[in-house]
Amino acid sequence: MYWLLVGVLTCSVLSLSVPGAEVRFNFGEEAEGTTPTNFDSVLHGGGVPPVWKIVSASVPSGFQAFGTKTALLNSGTVLAQTSQDTTDERYPMFVYRSASFADFTFTTRFEAVSGVTEQMAGLVFRYQNSSNFYVVRVSILAGTSLFTR
DSSP states (O other): OEEEEEEEEEEEEEESSSTTOEEEEEGGGSOTTOOOSSEEEEEEESSSOOOEEEEEEEEEOSSOOSSSSOOOEEEEEEEEEOOOOOOTTEEEEEEEOSOOEEEEEEEEEEEEEEOSSOOEEEEEEEEEETTEEEEEEEETTTTEEEEEO
């Protein structure tokens, strides 16, 4: 499974220690080939460990196109899970470990680039370990969304 987190991840949060704090993850500012810090790469299920890297990609612009023949794409860097492992029931996660949040608002864009067994992306929260967390996810191949624990 290969997918990209496109653009800026914005997490507006109410932290237990700092009410109204805002944490922004702008992977577009990271150097290509690196792995962002303050995150842990975790795997739920089987298969080889996930590989998270910053890669170059064309991403949709935030501006509206002038006419129907204009494509507004920007080149930039994005976060990608690049492992090509096809193990079924394999769920790679990139867990932010630098803070704990009580309530939060999370905004992101993602693109499923490839995947034979599955193409999905989502948000994991209240993460305790690789078997104890909540997830909201979208499956592109199955055409479904899910909230589960």
